[in-house]
Amino acid sequence: MTDIYEKRIWLKQYPRNYPIDFEPPPVSALDLFEESASNATQSPAIHYFDNTITYGELNSLANYLATGLSDLGVKKDDRVIIHLQNIPQYLISLYAVWKLGGIAVGLNPMYKEKELEFYCNDSGAKVIITMESCYPQVRGLIGKTGLKSIITTSELDFVSSTHPLPNILKASEKRRITETKDLMDFLDKYRGSYPPRVKVTPNDIGYLIYTSGTTGPPKGAMNTHSNIVFCAHIYRMAANINNTDRVLGVAPFFHVTGSVGHLAVASLLGIPVIAFFRFEAGEVLRLVEKWQASMVVAALTVYVALLEHPDFKKRNISSLTKVISGGAPVPQGFVQRFEQACNIYIHNWYGLTETTSPCIITPLGSKSPIDPDTEALSVGLPIPSSVVKVQDPQTGVVLPQGEVGEIVVKGPMVVPGYWNKPEETKSAIKDGWLLTGDVGKMDEDGWFYIVDRKKDLINVSGYKVWPRDVEDVLYQHPAVKEACVIGVPDAYRGETVKAFVTIRESYKEEVIPEELIEFCRQKMAAYKYPRIVEIVSELAKTLSGKLLKRQLREEEAQKIRN
Numbered sequence: 123m124t125d126i127y128e129k130r131i132w133l134k135q136y137p138r139n140y141p142i143d144f145e146p147p148p149v150s151a152l153d154l155f156e157e158s159a160s161n162a163t164q165s166p167a168i169h170y171f172d173n174t175i176t177y178g179e180l181n182s183l184a185n186y187l188a189t190g191l192s193d194l195g196v197k198k199d200d201r202v203i204i205h206l207q208n209i210p211q212y213l214i215s216l217y218a219v220w221k222l223g224g225i226a227v228g229l230n231p232m233y234k235e236k237e238l239e240f241y242c243n244d245s246g247a248k249v250i251i252t253m254e255s256c257y258p259q260v261r262g263l264i265g266k267t268g269l270k271s272i273i274t275t276s277e278l279d280f281v282s283s284t285h286p287l288p289n290i291l292k293a294s295e296k297r298r299i300t301e302t303k304d305l306m307d308f309l310d311k312y313r314g315s316y317p318p319r320v321k322v323t324p325n326d327i328g329y330l331i332y333t334s335g336t337t338g339p340p341k342g343a344m345n346t347h348s349n350i351v352f353c354a355h356i357y358r359m360a361a362n363i364n365n366t367d368r369v370l371g372v373a374p375f376f377h378v379t380g381s382v383g384h385l386a387v388a389s390l391l392g393i394p395v396i397a398f399f400r401f402e403a404g405e406v407l408r409l410v411e412k413w414q415a416s417m418v419v420a421a422l423t424v425y426v427a428l429l430e431h432p433d434f435k436k437r438n439i440s441s442l443t444k445v446i447s448g449g450a451p452v453p454q455g456f457v458q459r460f461e462q463a464c465n466i467y468i469h470n471w472y473g474l475t476e477t478t479s480p481c482i483i484t485p486l487g488s489k490s491p492i493d494p495d496t497e498a499l500s501v502g503l504p505i506p507s508s509v510v511k512v513q514d515p516q517t518g519v520v521l522p523q524g525e526v527g528e529i530v531v532k533g534p535m536v537v538p539g540y541w542n543k544p545e546e547t548k549s550a551i552k553d554g555w556l557l558t559g560d561v562g563k564m565d566e567d568g569w570f571y572i573v574d575r576k577k578d579l580i581n582v583s584g585y586k587v588w589p590r591d592v593e594d595v596l597y598q599h600p601a602v603k604e605a606c607v608i609g610v611p612d613a614y615r616g617e618t619v620k621a622f623v624t625i626r627e628s629y630k631e632e633v634i635p636e637e638l639i640e641f642c643r644q645k646m647a648a649y650k651y652p653r654i655v656e657i658v659s660e661l662a663k664t665l666s667g668k669l670l671k672r673q674l675r676e677e678e679a680q681k682i683r684n
Contacts, residue, residue: 125520127511132503132568137485144506145534146355150322150347151386152220154354156181158392162365166394168210169368169413171405172285175210177392180217186309187218188317194249194271198223198320201245201330203269204376205229205238205252205260208397210280211305212375213385215251220328223320227330227342228376235259242267245330245342245541249273251305254297261301275305277399290402324348330541331378333475342541345378349478352534354386356505360483361444361469363391363417370415370442371395372406372424379448382479383419403431411437417444422452423663425460425468426604430627439464444486446471448479450668451572451590454492454499455597472501472572476556477535481505482570493563493571496591500569501562508533510570511555512563518552523566526573529558561588578671580609580617582649587619589671592652595645596621599638601629604661606669607652610678621652622674624661633657 133142158165163178175183196202202219204226206212212228219226227245229238231253242250242263251273252260263269276296281287298304328350330342357363369388373380388395396413398405407428409415425447428434446469457468470490472482484490484502491500504510508531512521515528536556539547550557561579562572573588580587589607596605603626609617621642625633635655642651662670 125511126523127509127520127564130504130509130568131566132564135488135503135568137487140359140485141506144352144355144359146348146351148324149351150220150324150326151328151350151354151389152217152322152347154351154386155217155220155389158389162392165392167388168213169394169396169409170210170280171282171288171291171398171409172412173280173282174394175280180210180213183214183309184217184221185316186312186314187214187305188221189312189315190303190308191218191224191249192222192317196222196224196249199225199327201225201227201247203227203229203242203245203247203250203252205231205233205250205256206275206375207231207253207277207399208371208375208380209275209277209399210397211251211275213395214309216375216385218317220322221317221320223322223326225327225330227332228381229332230374230376231256233259235262239263239266240340241332242269244340251275253277254299255294257299257302272302273305273308274299274302279306288398288405290399290405322347324351329381331376331381331475341543341546343475343537344539344541345381345475345478345537349535349537350382350386351390352507353382353478353480354390356480356483356535357383357387357419358390360480360485360505361417361446362486363387363393363444365391365393367391367393367416367444368413368441369393369395370406370410370418370420371397372401372418372420373448378473378475378479379419383446383448387417401427403427404433407431407433407437407439410439410442414441415439416441417446418442419446419448419471421448421668422450422456423604423669425452426456429460429463430603434463439466442466445469448473451499451501453590453594453597454490454497455594457499470499470501472570473535474556474558476537476550476558477531477533478537479535481508481531481533481535482510491565491567491569493565496571496573496594498571498573498590498594500565501572502570503568504531504570505533505535508535510564515561523564526561526563529560529562529570529572530555531558532556578608580607580619582609582615582617582619587650592619592621592642592646592650595642596623596638598645599641601625601631601633602638603627604669606661606671606674608671608675608678610654610675618654619650619652620654620656620678622656622658622661624658
């Protein structure tokens with residue numbers, strides 16, 4: 123039989139003039155940048171705090187660095203690690219690597235030496251470009267890995283000399299490390315130079331972005347230039363981005379959202395990215411107002427932090443008209459709260475590293491429907507040129523509309539596989555279909571809903587409880603700032619539901635766990651509502667803003683062992 127998903131019933135929900143299928147021009151992500159550098163030479167490419175770097179300046183700096191990297195032996199298909207925060211040097215490094223036909227490996231600056239050793243060996247990188255403050259974690263890698271050269275740089279290198287130093291940088295200091303190549307000195311050494319011209323094709327790998335995927339140790343997803351260009355155009359179309367927009371660079375540049383939803387989109391249109399080292403809500407609000415940021419894609423935790431900051435009502439952020447969630451679906455209770463506070467609607471989107479960012483989107487101007495059964499907000503509609511299905515996670519049998527199963531996707535955004543891991547590639551991508559590891563369903567109109575991750579399922583006396591169901595209810599309570607739900611061992615039930623909750627500072631009344639438990643009990647089936655609620659001051663997150671459920675589970679297991 124022809125399954126309902128192949129009919130792409132969601133197409134009837136597309137906005138007028140929205141393409142059913144889309145084939146981008148056969149160019150590389152480097153071509154996007156260099157075309158903007160040629161056509162918009164004097165246009166801002168980066169607003170870094172109060173300083174501006176134009177496309178022409180950025181292109182020249184990338185040429186100088188590329189020449190230097192070439193002298194260090196970097197050539198086509200070589201991997202270069204970019205171990206930086208959201209600073210201009212990230213963009214300089216990225217485009218320099220691509221000018222040599224190399225592969226950029228963006229890594230979290232919070233990684234310690236042992237973690238970095240794994241990524242260096244797995245990627246086979248020759249060079250690492252890192253923060254001066256990270257050098258203690260990096261210096262021991264020479265000799266243990268294939269690294270031959272270390273280049274260091276500082277978050278202070280491109281700040282404006284005519285403006286006060288931002289508060290977030292006041293503890294920073296420039297520390298010249300004699301054992302490394304200083305990036306600014308390196309740029310000066312090669313000033314005025316041009317690197318050897320290397321042909322970069324759409325099928326070449328642009329990024330290795332590491333992800334744990336659905337299981338196992340981290341794997342390098344091979345995001346090709348074709349993947350990146352396609353998804354940059356999807357962002358442009360779905361969020362109606364044009365050459366008057368300004369991108370708020372909230373997501374880490376090493377993350378797929380930052381690399382595509384910020385950098386690739388900006389280079390496609392020749393528009394600026396607003397960068398600020400790392401996230402601090404007050405500084406972000408200031409820069410939104412100063413530079414009139416108009417487009418942002420961010421995790422739920424970013425929007426929570428902005429809404430709760432005391433400057434939220436003092437700053438004019440009305441320029442933000444293209445606002446997207448990424449990293450994890452946003453509960454409808456919070457979307458409503460945010461819209462009531464500032465008249466800005468957060469558009470729910472869904473994607474993975476392996477889909478080079480978005481694969482299901484809520485088009486700009488549309489509002490996601492709410493699932494009547496779970497009150498979950500839809501993450502949107504499949505993007506053009508793609509198909510999304512729901513299948514049985516055990517048998518792979520395609521499930522009917524409305525049934526819950528594993529989400530699988532196919533289209534030009536799906537990576538060809540994982541770096542040097544053919545078996546993992548074979549188990550995750552079957553005949554072009556990516557098995558996402560996420561559980562969800564499609565309604566009768568083609569809107570998709572994510573229930574949760576397969577691995578986060580809680581088994582309560584044989585009943586399935588998806589943490590997101592409980593979290594969505596908790597977010598409806600006016601006191602709840604953030605919520606994270608996990609299963610903890612229970613001698614009687616097997617597992618029981620436990621919620622970790624932070625409370626909004628603006629909420630005046632005292633809140634006790636029993637109140638939140640009763641709130642959920644009134645709204646949920648008896649087996650679903652949390653039997654334990656722990657109110658905490660803060661929830662652990664990744665640098666991209668995702669809540670660390672695995673860490674919470676490990677901490678709870680440790681309590682039991684002790």
